[in-house]
Amino acid sequence: AKATVDAGNVAGAARTGVLYPSAELEGDAQAVAKALGIPVSQVKRSTDVSGISLAVGADWRDEGVYPVSKGTEKTPESAGAQNGEEKGCMKVNPQYTW
Numbered sequence: 001a002k003a004t005v006d007a008g009n010v011a012g013a014a015r016t017g018v019l020y021p022s023a024e025l026e027g028d029a030q031a032v033a034k035a036l037g038i039p040v041s042q043v044k045r046s047t048d049v050s051g052i053s054l055a056v057g058a059d060w061r062d063e064g065v066y067p068v069s070k071g072t073e074k075t076p077e078s079a080g081a082q083n084g085e086e087k088g089c090m091k092v093n094p095q096y097t098w
Helices: 023-036
Strands: 017-020 043-045 053-055
Touching: 017 023, 023 043
Parallel strands: 017 043
Antiparallel strands: 017 053
16 A cells, blocks of 8 residues: 555644554554554544545644654665766656656
């Protein structure tokens, strides 16, 4: 599944939570909450969403202790990633040029 951003249907939320539309997605929503360090009490069923949705509330910066990356995940050496420090050129797929 692919994560997307849709801020067009968001009402101001006081508390951060994970929303899900149907009972069969409750476990997945709880897994998302666990991965983000959001209490399971903030996982709610909602008919306003069509998939698992993260509602970032006003408390995001003030409350809670959200997990910090352990830094153990690295980009594979085979990825060929470059950054602004390098002078080389990166090949661009011709379908994305005009």
